[in-house]
Amino acid sequence: MTQAETPPMRRRDLLSLIGAAAGSSALLLAMTNLGHAQESDYAGPITLSGDPKGASVLILGAGLAGMVAALELRKAGYRVQVLEYNGRVGGRTWTIRGGDRFTELGGARQDCGFDHGLYLNPGPWRIPYHHRALLDYCKRLGVAMEPFIQVNANAYLHSKDAFGGQPQRYRTVQADFSGAVSEMLAKAVNADKLNALVSKEDTEVLLAALQDWGALDDSYAYKAGPYASERRGWGKPPGGGLSAEPIDSTPLRPADLLHSHLWRRLSAGLDYDYQTTLFQPVGGMDMIAKAFAREVGDLVRLSARVTAIAQDEGGVHVTWENTVSKTTQQSHADWCLCTIPLSVLSQIEMSVGAPMAAAIAAVPYSASVKIGLQFHRRFWETDEAIYGGISYTDLPVNMIGYPATGYFGSGKGVLLGAYAFGTYAFELESLSPAERIGRALAFGAQIHPQYPAEFDNGMAVAWHRVPSNLGCYGQWTDAARSSHYRDLCAIDGRILLAGEHASYIPAWQEGAVLSSLDAITRLHERVMKS
Incomplete structure (x- = not known):
């Protein structure tokens, strides 16, 4: 269809476009169509009706998938036992506090020196x-x-190659980018350049929307003045008395802003997974694991490293090592729900069919590094008025996360000093914990020059070096999911799998929970039929 044949944009399409610019409804629709933003299909608590007549289930792994299964299966009348590699429950739902000790693959040991009440969530840290x-x-x-x-x-927002390496406030980048784009669109509308897309009756609506969204003045220009300053902040803010008059700030040059690529981070709060409101448990993410432990902790055998999983017509037989006593033991059950990460499970002897075995081997695990840094004071609040949220950078640390709790505290504070993925994560994983912390301090000082003088101690977790996980989360490709996903989730004899890797919400705790509920529902149906 040629441009002349393109019909004018309908009113509701125009308003959707404006809504996308101001709020991202179109982005959400596009992401859902592409399979990236998935609404949780949870419809409420499950009911496993019918008497399992004493059937037993052995659950491997006391992460959220395993704990959910233990709670629901015991409630339904099953005999349940859980084997967990670590000396704690929760899996990746994990919080590190002062006094904790962590030894990673390779033997490097870290003893956490955080002050009381301060912590790092090395795994999940937010809940949509x-x-x-x-x-x-x-x-x-x-x-x-x-x-x-x-x-x-x-x-x-920070780039080492933009604005002389000086970080820019998120609000200034957001306001200046929105203003520049709005001004360009307004000029195009006034020059009748969008006639093929916008009907004449909607031109005034679009101009009013652009003026409001972009903080344009009466001539549809984005420039230094009260409109722009109300969005990006003032050069000198309004005050009281004789010095009360504010001074306008000066917007960044559009060309400089465009070439800085800082605008890439403006969508951080628009993506479906990160839209307001997000939550965190008071006191650390492991409060969720502890709550499950209060319900089913008596079913869990800690420090149990699974070494072999066998099955026959009579049931499932799991060989495991007590990592404290170094003794080998076996556990038996009618059925087995395995929630062990595929990165580890692929290295365990397991008697399943070729389709499930191929599926287990088909999913690599993402590299990720989180580094928590404790400082002598909360300088990001007192010096820079940053209360919670995230600063983004193109340096290897990727982002700096500010605690969303303990505001205005007079004592020490812990920042998330790095949350690295991909190539940068692999590079950091190759270093010792002390070297990772040193890198985080050096990079972070380019954004917060207070780092060197205020640093106290830190913790660095590289997920490929966490023995019970060997990676952060299952990294499916479309091709692998098409070929192997259903085989991964199928019941193989008396064995089935659950975890975030067996979901369409990878990396999130919700994926683990939904996967577990689906698996135990199908398992219960099989038990009832048999």
């Missing part, structure tokens, strides 16, 4: 509002929640 299953369990188990701050307009 639409992760209904996880939030429902938290509500039922009494886990207190508080808001997690994803977008903070006063945090920083």
Whole structure:
């Protein structure tokens, strides 16, 4: 269809476009169509009706998938036992506090020196509002929640190659980019350049929307003045008395802003997974694991490293090593729900058919490194008025996360000093914990020059070096999911799998919970039929 044949944009399409610019509804629709933004399909607590007549289930792994299964299966009348590699429950739902010790693959040991009440969540650290299953369990188990701050307009966007390496406030980049784009569109509308897309009757609507969204003046220009300053901040803010008059700030040059690529981070709060409101458990993410432990902790055998999984017509036989006593033991059950990460499971002897074995081997695990840094004071608040949220950078640390709790505290504070993925994560994983922390300090000082003088101690977790996980999360490709996903989730004899890797919400706790509920529902149906 030629441009002349293109019909004018309908009113509702125009308003959708404006809504996308201001709020991202079109982005959400596009992401859902592409399979990236998945609404949780949780419809409420499950009911496993019918008498299992004493059937037994052995659950491998006491992460959220395993704990959910243990709770629901015991409630349904099954005999349940859980084997967990670590000396704690929760899996990746993990919080590190002062006094904790962590030894990674290769033998490097870290002893956490954080002050009381301070912590690092090396795994999950936020929960979207639409992760209904996880939030429902938290509500039922009494886990207190508080808001997690994803977008903070006063945090920083930073590029080592832009603006002389000086970080820019998120609000200034957002305001200046929106203003520049709005001004260009307004000029195009006034020059009748969008006639093929916008009907004449909607031109005034579009101009009014652009003026409002972009903080344009009466001539549809974005420039220094009260409109722009109200969005990006003032050069000198309004005050009181004789020195009360504010001074306008000066917007960044559009060309400089465009070439800085800082605008790439403006969508951080628009993506479905990160839209307001997000939550975090009060006191650390492991409060969820502890709540499950209060319900089913008596079913869990800790420090149990699974070495072999066998099955026959009579049931499932699992060989495991007590990592404390170094003794080898066996556990038996009618059925087995395995939630061990595929990165580890692929190295365990396991008697399943070729389709499931191929599926287990088909999913690599993402590299990820998180580094927590404790400082002598909360300088990001006192010096820079940053309360929660995230600063983004193109340096290897990728982002700096500010605690969304303990505001205005006079003592020490812990930042997330790095959350690295991909190539940068592999590079950091190759270093010792002390070297990782040193890198985080050196890079972070380019954004916060207070780092060197204020640093106290730190913890660095590289997920490929966590023995029970060997990676952060299952990294499916479309091709692998098409070929292997259904085989991974199928019941193989008396064995079936669950975990975030067996979901369409990888890396999220919601994926683990929903996967577990689906698996035990199908298992219960099989038991009832047999």
